[in-house]
Amino acid sequence: MGLALTGRIERAALDRGVEALLVPSSLTAESFYARLGYRLLREQLHGEERTLIMTKPLPHL
Incomplete structure (x- = not known):
């Protein structure tokens, strides 16, 4: 289900001509996004919660 939803997004x-996507990821979802071509851009801390900001450039048609 996550794969299909990500594909539709x-x-x-x-x-719409978007050049790259940014995804706030939990630590447990990092490998899922990495398999789809997303790469770690930076980490963000919200109190004690660590969020990974991942990005994926989209191909130009």
Whole structure:
């Protein structure tokens, strides 16, 4: 389900001319996004909660 949803979001972004996506990821979801081509951009701390900000450039058509 996550794979299908991510694919739909990426296609919608491409249709709108978006060049890259940013995703706030938990530590446990990092490997899921990495398998889809997302790379770690930076880490953010919210109190004691650590969030990974991941990015993926989208291909130009």
